[in-house]
Amino acid sequence: MYYRTPKAIGQAIRKRRRALKMTQANLARRTGVSRQWVAAVERGKPRAELGLILRTFNVLDMPIMFGVDDWSRRSADEIDAAVEAARAPRE
Numbered sequence: 361m362y363y364r365t366p367k368a369i370g371q372a373i374r375k376r377r378r379a380l381k382m383t384q385a386n387l388a389r390r391t392g393v394s395r396q397w398v399a400a401v402e403r404g405k406p407r408a409e410l411g412l413i414l415r416t417f418n419v420l421d422m423p424i425m426f427g428v429d430d431w432s433r434r435s436a437d438e439i440d441a442a443v444e445a446a447r448a449p450r451e
Contacts, residue, residue: 367404369413374402376420390419406446 363369377387377398384402388395393412401408401416417424 365404366401366406366408369408370402370404372422373398373416373420376422377402380420382420387416387419391416 363372377384384398385395388398391398391412392415397405397408397412398416401413414424
C-alpha cells in the first residue's frame with residue numbers, strides 16, 4: 361500500500377495498532393516515544409520524525425516499501441511545488 365500523506369500514515373498506524381489490540385500507551389512504550397506522540401501521529405502529524413515512524417512500523421510489524429509512483433513523469437518544478445505545498449502551515 362502507498363501512503364501519500366501524513367494523515368494516511370497515521371490512519372494505517374491506528375488501524376494496525378487496534379487490530380493488534382494494543383493501546384497507544386503500549387505502542388509508545390515499545391516504540392520509545394510518548395503516548396502524546398503516538399496520538400499526534402495517528403491524527404496525521406505532518407512533521408513527525410521519519411526514524412520514529414519507521415520504528416513504529418517495525419513495532420507494528422508493518423511492511424515498508426519504497427517505490428516510484430507517477431512522480432517519475434513530473435517535472436522538477438511540479439515536484440518542488442508539491443513539496444512546498446506540503447510544508448505550508450495549515451489553518
